[in-house]
Amino acid sequence: MGYRARVSHRLLDVRPLRVTSFRRLWVGTSAAALGGQVTAVAVLYQVWEMTGSPVWTGAVGLVRAVPLVVLGLLGGALADAVDRRSLVRWTILAQVLTALGLAAQALADVDSLAVLLLLVAAQASFGALGASAQRTFPVRLLGRRLVAAGIAIQHLSFQVAMLLGPALAGVVLGRWGLTAAYLLQAVAFLAALYAVLLLPAMPPTGPGSGRGPRAVLEGIRYVTRSPVLRGLYVTDLVATLLAMPIALFPVINEQRFGGSPETLGLFLSAVAVGGMAAGLISGAVTRSDRPGVVQLWAAGVWGGALAVFGLVGPLWLALASLAVAGAADTVSVVARGAAVQLATPDSHRGRVTSVEHVIGVAGPEVGNFRAGLVAGATTAAFAATSGGLACLAGIVLVAALNRSLREFRISRDIADDAGS
Incomplete structure (x- = not known):
């Protein structure tokens, strides 16, 4: 090439x-x-x-x-x-x-x-x-x-x-x-x-799935029976519940950088810029045949970057770590989204995707709440660093225990692994 x-x-x-x-x-x-x-x-x-x-x-x-x-x-x-x-x-x-x-x-x-x-x-x-x-x-x-x-x-x-x-x-x-x-x-x-x-x-x-609570429960059961889907969602929950940092931004900004609203805005922009940069150079990710492995690596980088954010002093290094976290988040979202769609037969794809949607909505909110509680009991820096490290440890555990997620490949036919 x-x-x-x-x-x-x-x-x-x-x-x-x-x-x-x-x-x-x-x-x-x-x-x-x-x-x-x-x-x-x-x-x-x-x-x-x-x-x-x-x-x-x-x-x-x-x-x-x-x-x-x-x-x-x-x-x-x-x-x-x-x-x-x-x-x-x-x-x-x-x-x-x-x-x-x-x-x-x-x-x-x-x-x-x-x-x-x-x-x-x-x-x-x-x-x-x-x-x-x-x-x-x-x-x-x-x-x-x-x-x-x-x-x-x-x-x-x-x-x-x-x-x-x-x-x-x-x-x-x-x-x-x-x-x-x-x-x-x-x-x-x-x-x-x-x-x-x-x-x-x-x-x-x-076959018709029905439209009420029974159909919803059937979709949730399908997720819990599928090792690949279960691994994808657990990885996302580990990343958001343990390491979501947004709630800590005002406190860290106040304690380390003087509380300037411009600096607070830079925190949020750094995450977005990192995500956009990853999107613009995402070709290698989207062409990967193993989205499960990609998501695991991305979630680990997310946790590691946020652990660094909790420790560093210089503003440029804090912004750089947030940009890396934003890039990792984009990679994780893309890899997970592709794997969810391709690991699910069309008959269940709507319900399985709805579980992803709910996790995507609720996970970050609960994660920010957790960060606020830990920061209130300790410090914002400890909340960020401990959350990032806990996320990293959790991802390593998921990767070690879920072989199906590690081995899932796009090139294979949809694996109906529910119940396996």
């Missing part, structure tokens, strides 16, 4: 964008992600303007999180029982209507916290119902070899939205106000809806 070929092999694999249906979907969902970030800032701004209370601004996260967890599992069961394109189409349409509702209440100056939070909860609920089905699209639209690359491209656009969305929200709110911010999200959802309408039908491929 020549030098140019080796470099190209390591850069972001853009081959999925040659598939017209995936390219349209990527553009639409990227627009929706950017609009979602704008709306998130707008809602916080409006709640603060109404109440002046940090308790109520914090309650916005709870209003979103509860339906994401509860209805996310139900959405997984629906994704295995109905046409996935239709499910996502209707849930996105409902999100368009809730965005218009948010714009209407802002334009009419309703000034009702209950109405605002109800609309936020409704939008989160519809998003949760369609999230699992939408996550299964890459494996239907792309060949097995391109699934990881497709997930990497989607994750990169989400990180760009995370980085640019709040800044865009500030400009829109400052110049045109709340109504314009919410209308921007409605237009973004329309772009996503257009892309989904042009997708091929995606009916269930297996």
